[in-house]
Amino acid sequence: MSLDSDDVKRIAHLARLAIDEQDISTYATNLSNILGLVEQMSAVDTDQVSPMAHPLDEVQRLRTDAVTEQNQREHYQSIAPQVEEGHYLVPRVIE
Amino acid sequence: MYQMTIAELAAGLKSGQFSSEELTQSYLQRIKQYDPELNSYITVLEEQALAQAKAADQRLASGTAGPLTGIPLAQKDIFCTNGVKTSCGSKMLDNFISPYDATVIEKFNAAGAVMLGKTNMDEFAMGSSNETSFYGAVKNPWNTKAVPGGSSGGSAAAVAARLAAAATGTDTGGSIRQPAALCGITGIKPTYGRVSRYGMIAFASSLDQAGTMTQTAEDSALMLQVMAGFDERDSTCLDKAVPDYTANLNDDIKGLKIGLPKEYFAEGLDSDLAKVVEAAIDEYKKLGAEVVEISLPNSALSVPAYYVVAPAECSSNLSRFDGVRFGHRCDDPQDLEDLYKRSRGEGFGSEVKRRIMIGTYALSAGYYDAYYLKAQKVRQLISDDFKQAFKDVDVIMAPTTPTVAFNIGEKADDPITMYLSDINTIAVNLAGLPGMSIPAGFSKEMPVGLQIIGNYFDEARLLNVAHQYQTVTDWHRRMPEQFA
Numbered sequence: 001m002s003l004d005s006d007d008v009k010r011i012a013h014l015a016r017l018a019i020d021e022q023d024i025s026t027y028a029t030n031l032s033n034i035l036g037l038v039e040q041m042s043a044v045d046t047d048q049v050s051p052m053a054h055p056l057d058e059v060q061r062l063r064t065d066a067v068t069e070q071n072q073r074e075h076y077q078s079i080a081p082q083v084e085e086g087h088y089l090v091p092r093v094i095e
Numbered sequence: 096m097y098q099m100t101i102a103e104l105a106a107g108l109k110s111g112q113f114s115s116e117e118l119t120q121s122y123l124q125r126i127k128q129y130d131p132e133l134n135s136y137i138t139v140l141e142e143q144a145l146a147q148a149k150a151a152d153q154r155l156a157s158g159t160a161g162p163l164t165g166i167p168l169a170q171k172d173i174f175c176t177n178g179v180k181t182s183c184g185s186k187m188l189d190n191f192i193s194p195y196d197a198t199v200i201e202k203f204n205a206a207g208a209v210m211l212g213k214t215n216m217d218e219f220a221m222g223s224s225n226e227t228s229f230y231g232a233v234k235n236p237w238n239t240k241a242v243p244g245g246s247s248g249g250s251a252a253a254v255a256a257r258l259a260a261a262a263t264g265t266d267t268g269g270s271i272r273q274p275a276a277l278c279g280i281t282g283i284k285p286t287y288g289r290v291s292r293y294g295m296i297a298f299a300s301s302l303d304q305a306g307t308m309t310q311t312a313e314d315s316a317l318m319l320q321v322m323a324g325f326d327e328r329d330s331t332c333l334d335k336a337v338p339d340y341t342a343n344l345n346d347d348i349k350g351l352k353i354g355l356p357k358e359y360f361a362e363g364l365d366s367d368l369a370k371v372v373e374a375a376i377d378e379y380k381k382l383g384a385e386v387v388e389i390s391l392p393n394s395a396l397s398v399p400a401y402y403v404v405a406p407a408e409c410s411s412n413l414s415r416f417d418g419v420r421f422g423h424r425c426d427d428p429q430d431l432e433d434l435y436k437r438s439r440g441e442g443f444g445s446e447v448k449r450r451i452m453i454g455t456y457a458l459s460a461g462y463y464d465a466y467y468l469k470a471q472k473v474r475q476l477i478s479d480d481f482k483q484a485f486k487d488v489d490v491i492m493a494p495t496t497p498t499v500a501f502n503i504g505e506k507a508d509d510p511i512t513m514y515l516s517d518i519n520t521i522a523v524n525l526a527g528l529p530g531m532s533i534p535a536g537f538s539k540e541m542p543v544g545l546q547i548i549g550n551y552f553d554e555a556r557l558l559n560v561a562h563q564y565q566t567v568t569d570w571h572r573r574m575p576e577q578f579a
Contacts, residue, residue: 008452015410015455016417016432017448018440027452034453038466040399041473051471052478053288054331055301055527056551061330065131075194081424088419091430 003028034054096121097257098574101166101314104260108155108165113401115165119148119209121420126258133234134241135253136488137172138180139212145305147209152239154207160316162487169259171250172213172303173220174200175294183296184216184228184246187416187423197294198326199305200491201261206321218444219413220270220298222246223516226303226507227446234503235278236575237541242272250308252276255542256578261309261318262455265295267302269495269520272532275308276495279534281561281571282308283315286552287527288333290319291326292517294297299408300331302401303526312561316340319554338555344562349383351560354488358394359519365498371543372494375535377461377563379492382563387460389488391480396473397522398514403457403470405526410454411449416442449510478526485550493519495532495544519546529554533561534570536578542570 003011008027012019020055030082082089097120099107107113114261115387123141130136144167151165169558173182175193177200182188196204203210210452217227225233225248233248236243236256243252247264251274254262274397275282283306290305297303307318318442320341325334355512360369380386418424418438484491496519506513525532528548545564549557562577565571 003456007456009458011452011459014415014459015451016435016439017451018436020395020440023445027449030449030510031452031456034402034449034514035456037511037514038457040401040469041396041403043471044396044473046394046469046476049472049475051468052475053471055478055525056333057217058288058331058333061334063327072194076420079190079192079194079417079421081421084488088402089344089417091428091434093431 002032002038003035097125099309101163101317101544102311104166105162109160115148115209117146117152118165119144119167119211119429122211122259129407130254130258132239133252133256133258134231135200135215135233135249135256135258136212137182137184137215137230138170138247140179140210143179144211146208150211151207162300163203163321163544164386164389165209166260167209167211168203169250169253169262170200171213171247171263171265172216173265173296174263176200176210177295179213179298181213182447183220183228184218184230185444185447186229186440188424189229191422195405196440197295198291198328199295201320201328202321212264214247214253217246217248217298218447219409220246220265220267221409221447221450223269224503224506225249226503227444231442231548232503235500236578237279238500240502241541242277242503244500246270247308248274251275251280252538254278254280254308255575257574261307261314263305264308265303265305266524267299267405268524269309269517270497271521272530273517273545275532277500277542279312279542279570279573280526281312281315281531281533283319283531283554283557284523284529285319285323285402285554286529288331289529289552289554290322291329291332293326293328297412299405300412301408302405302520312558312565313341313344316344316558321461331375335552340555340558343555343559347383348560348563349378351384351490352488353379353384353386354389354491355386356389356394356484356491356493358391359493363518364494365538368494368497368499368538368543371536372545375545376492378564378567382567387488387526389484389491391484391522393473393476393480394522397477397525398518399522400470400473400525401475402453402514404474406450406454407453407457407467410451410458411472413451415446456540475523477522478538480524481528491548493546493548495519495546499538522560524550527551529557531557531561533564536570
């Protein structure tokens with residue numbers, strides 16, 4: 001699988017990553033090479049194999065739906081870039 | 096004092112030969128003297144470490160000390176430490192003062208250990224050379240032109256140069272074992288789920304596991320004893336009793352069955368390094384072990400499968416870094432999308448971006464079956480290979496790395512070559528098995544690691560097997576002269 005500059009731009013958008021224009025062709029080359037490496041997997045037939053869900057065949061542990069956390073909003077928001085009245089501030093979304 | 100192991104230091108503290116404060120002071124002095132050359136620490140916690148040491152001395156005096164009380168350790172900067180910068184080697188978290196402690200850190204605090212500082216690492220643990228750190232490359236203490244390995248390269252270099260009695264590491268594809276090998280120290284990556292991942296910044300959640308980086312297997316046993324165990328805050332941490340890891344260290348290993356996977360001794364392995372590993376295996380024969388050749392036929396597919404599974408999980412885990420709640424935020428965002436894109440574009444380095452993009456692509460509509468599902472199937476095959484092998488052998492041994500430490504810059508521009516340097520360690524993570532690396536000698540004046548792979552939850556046996564080798568060899572006591 002070979003990726004071109006448009007593919008890189010599309011993937012970067014999906015990942016919400018700003019990429020410098022000048023780096024796009026290098027990313028296209030690198031990512032194509034990585035996918036080339038990954039494609040070695042096609043050498044093995046896996047039609048009869050179940051995908052691994054957990055290395056120890058464990059199932060997801062559940063817990064009772066009980067309140068265990070204390071409210072620490074102010075403590076956690078003390079490291080936020082911008083907060084106001086308990087809310088995280090971001091640029092206006094709705095005009 | 097700095098050449099002593101945790102076990103020896105604990106005896107010295109207990110007998111009053113020296114105090115934890117004196118010990119901590121001496122390590123802090125060594126860090127000041129030698130770390131500018133190595134760059135193994137991102138943060139040094141002088142004041143806090145001395146306060147912890149004083150508290151430890153009181154505990155020692157009152158007779159309530161444990162084996163790690165007062166021992167100066169370094170913590171990989173991937174573990175959240177309350178009130179202390181936790182950068183994960185990234186510009187994204189350069190301003191992040193963690194508001195809570197990881198479970199591993201809580202446990203070391205409860206044990207009375209001293210935290211000297213936070214060690215350098217590849218950005219978000221993505222790398223095999225420590226060159227992807229925002230804080231600059233770490234140097235290998237055995238040759239400062241060479242890499243220390245990665246991603247726990249700061250921890251490995253700090254322990255190898257004796258700038259900490261021991262350190263923590265994390266291992267997603269070899270990040271404890273590979274740097275331990277390249278720096279000539281002992282490291283264990285436990286079974287997936289053995290140690291809590293709570294507060295350990297996530298890279299690939301189905302592979303990440305915390306472990307130890309120490310001089311000796313005995314020290315690893317002492318540290319793992321503190322780290323291991325159930326934690327309800329990590330949904331994949333296993334509720335299984337923790338054995339006494341030091342209880343069987345001295346058992347003899349007569350009749351131990353060692354499997355040597357032929358795929359790990361094939362093309363690509365440096366011939367001089369191979370001789371060192373073979374000599375180590377001969378030593379095991381002298382100790383009464385039996386050696387048989389085995390096959391792990393799908394080994395060659397471990398790197399390809401890993402570079403789907405790990406990036407896929409990383410693209411999901413790293414979506415939390417969005418410039419809104421913590422971490423780096425770009426200046427003057429035009430709108431919400433601009434805020435996300437520029438904060439992430441500026442905060443992440445190029446290797447992290449590459450992996451996020453590979454993962455995003457592999458999980459995107461129309462490609463999921465071809466990549467992620469295929470990789471999880473291949474992962475099952477790799478795991479089945481090990482299950483088959485462990486029907487006949489007790490442990491598997493192989494070189495930890497195909498070559499000794501390469502030079503800084505040598506592979507930095509070629510991701511594929513860099514990825515392939517982890518070819519001997521990645522399969523263990525995919526299968527979720529425990530693995531160790533121990534110093535086995537030198538090739539071209541650089542350390543060589545012997546990897547020992549065990550069955551699930553067989554950490555005690557790995558530590559026993561490693562310790563027995565260390566009773567008849569002294570490679571683990573060697574340290575680079577430049578830092579002596």
